[in-house]
Each structure stands twice: as C-alpha cells, then as structure tokens.
Amino acid sequence: MFKDVKKILIFKLCCYGDAVFITPSIKSLKINFPNAKIIYAHAKWIESMMEYIPFIDGHILFENVYSKSVLKKIAGAVKFIVNVRKEKFDLVLFGHRSNLLAFIIRLCGIPSRLGFQGTKFLTHRGKFLKTLPEYQRYLSILTENNLTAVNSKPELVPLYSEKAREILGLRTDERLLGIYSEGGHNPGTEMSIKKWGFGNYLKLAEMINCEFPEIKIIFFEGTYEDEKITLPNEIRAYKKTISNELISCCDYFISGDTGSLHMAAAMGVSTLSIFGPSDPRVLAPVNAEIPGKHKVIWKKPPCSPCYTPDTAINKSNKKYWQDGKFICHTGTHGCMKSIRPEEVFFHFTKMLELVKQD
Numbered sequence: 001m002f003k004d005v006k007k008i009l010i011f012k013l014c015c016y017g018d019a020v021f022i023t024p025s026i027k028s029l030k031i032n033f034p035n036a037k038i039i040y041a042h043a044k045w046i047e048s049m050m051e052y053i054p055f056i057d058g059h060i061l062f063e064n065v066y067s068k069s070v071l072k073k074i075a076g077a078v079k080f081i082v083n084v085r086k087e088k089f090d091l092v093l094f095g096h097r098s099n100l101l102a103f104i105i106r107l108c109g110i111p112s113r114l115g116f117q118g119t120k121f122l123t124h125r126g127k128f129l130k131t132l133p134e135y136q137r138y139l140s141i142l143t144e145n146n147l148t149a150v151n152s153k154p155e156l157v158p159l160y161s162e163k164a165r166e167i168l169g170l171r172t173d174e175r176l177l178g179i180y181s182e183g184g185h186n187p188g189t190e191m192s193i194k195k196w197g198f199g200n201y202l203k204l205a206e207m208i209n210c211e212f213p214e215i216k217i218i219f220f221e222g223t224y225e226d227e228k229i230t231l232p233n234e235i236r237a238y239k240k241t242i243s244n245e246l247i248s249c250c251d252y253f254i255s256g257d258t259g260s261l262h263m264a265a266a267m268g269v270s271t272l273s274i275f276g277p278s279d280p281r282v283l284a285p286v287n288a289e290i291p292g293k294h295k296v297i298w299k300k301p302p303c304s305p306c307y308t309p310d311t312a313i314n315k316s317n318k319k320y321w322q323d324g325k326f327i328c329h330t331g332t333h334g335c336m337k338s339i340r341p342e343e344v345f346f347h348f349t350k351m352l353e354l355v356k357q358d
Contacts, residue, residue, distance in 0.1 A: 001146055002112055005033045005090045011105060012095035013043040013062055015186045016259025017283070018134075020266045022095055023053060024152040025138040029093065030055045032147050039087065041080075045187050049263075052156040052244055060084065066187030077104055084108040094122060095138060097313060114141050130309045133282055153286040158248035158267040165249045168216075168238065175215050178250035178269075179205060180242060181229070182222040183258025191307070191326045194256045196274045196336050202235060203341035204254070208348065209236050218246060220260070254348070256336075257283055265294060270355070272348055273297070276335030277328070279305035295347050297339055304335040 008029055012022045019042070029038060040050060040059040043066060050059040060083060064076030085108055092105055094115035102121040105113055113121070116128040116137075126141035139149040170176060181201040184191040205217055217237035221229045231239055240246055242260055247253065253264035254272045257280070265271045265285035273284060275298040285294045298304075307326060315321045319329050 002033075002091060005036050005112075007087060007089045007091075008033065008036050008038045009060075009084065009087075009089045009092040009108075009110060010038060010040045010056070010095070011092055011101075013041065013065055013101075014045050016046055016049060017262040018095065019046050019049055019053065020154045020156065020259070020262040021135040022093075022138050023055075023154045023156065023266065024135050024150065025093060025142060026053070026055045027152050027155075028139060028142055028147065028149045031150055032142075033091075036090075039089070041084070043187065048244060049156075052159060052263075052267075054155060054157050060087075080104070081107050084110070093138070093141065094119070097128065114145060116141065128309070131282065133286070135286065154262065154266045156263060156266040160245040161249040161267075164245040168218075168246075168249070170216060170249075175251045176218065176249060177208065177215050177252045177254065178218045178220055178247060178264065179237075180220040180222075180253070180255040180258065180260050182220070182224075182227040182242075183256060183260060185222070185224060185227075189326070190324060191277075193277050193307070193326055193328050193333065194258065194336075196256050196276075196339065198229065200339075200341050200344075201254075202232070204344050204348075205235050205237060207341065207345045211345075211349070212352070215252075218250070220246070252348075252351070254344070261285070270294065270351060272344065272351060274336070274339055274344065276333075276339075277305060277307040277326070279308065295351055297344060297347060299335060299338045301335050301338070303330050 010026055012018055037057045040056045041062055042059055043062055062080045064072040067073050089110045091112040092110045094102060094105055094113055097116055097119055099120045102119050106121040112123055114124045115122045117125045124145045126144035129137060135154050142149045179201050181198045184194045219229055219231055219237045219239050220242035221227050222242060231237055247260060247264050248267045250269050253269045255261045256274045257278045261271055261273050270293050271285055272295050275296055280296045280298050284296045311320045320326055
C-alpha cells in the first residue's frame with residue numbers, strides 16, 4: 001500500500017502527554033520503514049521534549065499555531081507549509097482531530113496522510129476508539145491500514161539524569177521523590193479541575209518527611225506566575241522549576257493527570273497518580289498497576305470521568321467549558337476532594353515496600 005517511503009512526518013503539535021503517547025507509533029513506523037527519515041512537527045510549547053523522543057531524526061516547528069493573533073496564526077501556517085513542502089515527505093501520521101490542521105497538512109503536498117476517521121483531507125483513516133488507552137489509538141491507525149504496530153509502551157530517553165542528581169548533591173544511593181502539584185495548563189486551555197490541591201501535597205510531604213527522612217523531595221513549580229510555590233520551613237524539600245532533566249532523575253513521582261506524570265512514567269520513573277475528572281483506564285501510565293512501579297488513585301464518583309474525548313474537543317459545550325476553562329459541572333470537585341493525603345501516603349508506603357521486595 002505504501003511504497004518507497006523515504007521521509008515521514010509525525011504531526012502531533014501538543015502537548016506533553018500527547019507527545020509521549022504517540023512514541024510507540026513512531027517506533028512502529030521506524031520498523032515498517034527502517035530506511036525512512038522521521039521528522040516530528042511540534043508547537044513551541046513542547047520543543048524542549050524533542051531530544052527525549054526516540055526514533056526521530058529531527059523536528060520542525062509550527063510557529064504561532066496557538067497564538068491569539070489571527071495574522072500570526074496565518075503567518076505561522078504559511079511558513080510551516082513552505083518548509084514542509086521543501087522536505088518532500090511521503091507520509092504523515094496526523095494525530096489530531098482537526099479539519100483545519102488536516103487541511104494545512106493537505107496543502108503541504110504529502111501524498112499519504114494517515115489519521116482518525118471523521119477528519120477530512122486525509123487519504124487513510126483508522127477508527128477513533130474512545131475506550132482504548134490513548135497510545136493504542138495512534139497504533140490502531142497503523143494496523144487498520146495494514147502496517148505493523150509493535151506492542152510497545154510509551155518511552156522517552158532519560159537524558160542527563162545522573163548529571164542532574166550531581167547538581168542536586170544527591171549520592172548514588174539516595175532516593176528522590178518529585179511532587180508536582182500544578183499542571184492542567186495547555187495552550188488555549190486551562191484545566192485546574194485536575195489539580196488535587198497544593199495543601200494536600202504539603203500534608204503528604206510532611207508525612208513522608210516524618211516516616212522516611214532518607215527520601216529527598218523536590219517540590220516542582222510550573223512556568224506560570226500562578227504556579228510559583230512557597231514551602232513552609234518545616235517541609236524538608238527542594239523547590240525547583242520543573243524540567244525534563246529533573247524529572248528523569250527522580251526515583252518516584254507523584255502528581256495528578258498532567259504531562260509531567262506521563263513523561264516521568266515514560267522515562268522509567270515509578271509514579272503515583274491522582275485521577276479525578278479524567279479516565280485512568282485511557283490516560284494512566286501503561287500497566288498502571290505494576291506493583292511498585294505505577295499506582296493510580298481514582299475514586300470514580302458517578303460524575304467521573306467528565307473529561308472525555310467528546311467533552312475535551314467540544315469547547316462550545318457550556319456545561320463543561322467556560323472562557324477556555326474546563327469546569328466541574330457539579331460545582332463540587334468531589335472526585336478530587338474525596339482523596340485524602342493519608343490515603344495517598346498509604347499507597348506510597350506500599351510502593352516502597354514492593355520496591356524493597358524486588
């Protein structure tokens with residue numbers, strides 16, 4: 001079906017978690033077309049990820065795609081189209097469900113355009129199966145078009161981890177726990193509904209400090225002004241701006257459903273994740289119940305999950321979206337508030353016990 005494929009474009013502009021989930025498909029394309037050059041097209045938001053993504057031979061920036069200025073968006077699209085046409089790609093894996101972005105890809109002159117059913121301007125499609133884990137959806141595009149999909153989990157290359165540990169002054173035998181209380185920001189979207197609450201993480205850190213003083217803790221803060229954190233004196237922890245290097249040097253990582261969680265899991269870090277509005281059966285790290293490796297806490301009240309493939313993409317639905325923010329339609333935020341620090345601490349201690357047994 002696909003002959004003489006020499007150059008492949010991966011088109012998944014954003015965001016961190018999405019870029020992680022598409023990595024098994026990149027690996028599969030490399031196996032199907034071992035001599036082809038694979039280039040990743042991305043937005044500025046995830047540019048720092050590119051060196052961590054395996055099996056790609058380069059990357060290309062789509063500028064201003066999430067700008068509020070229409071003129072900047074048009075200029076960015078024109079520049080992208082010109083640059084991509086020069087590269088003469090044979091095939092593109094299109095990871096969005098956007099007719100506008102698909103039309104831009106058509107203008108790029110790529111003959112074979114693979115993506116999800118329901119999206120216009122593609123030449124080959126696969127079903128968008130809502131109940132499949134996110135990474136498997138992209139793989140299904142390949143299998144439904146007679147391409148081999150490897151049974152592989154999402155993975156990133158954990159670069160600089162030893163160097164980062166040295167900068168932090170950690171001995172080789174010291175364990176490091178990363179806690180990220182923020183997240184939920186994407187270009188054009190704000191989903192603070194996924195946050196568990198900084199106060200809860202502080203209480204959790206207090207318990208860990210008391211019971212496991214040998215474990216070093218990093219409290220990661222984000223890149224937004226409202227994501228700057230202040231740690232009380234009694235909390236023994238570093239405070240660092242979150243970065244790929246620091247994530248990769250953690251032994252454990254605790255957070256809600258956010259891109260940093262998926263990056264940590266893909267780098268081989270043990271994760272403890274706190275889910276509420278989104279569905280861990282679709283979005284949790286692969287094999288989320290591996291003893292001592294990944295654990296998910298999800299209370300699953302009747303209203304959860306509310307952040308689904310349907311509600312995520314339909315921003316005109318006022319029940320869930322207001323002024324670019326995904327809201328709790330019950331007004332209670334009960335899916336997250338029902339999870340107590342003591343419960344998270346219990347599961348963290350169980351993870352440590354299982355690690356010791358190994």
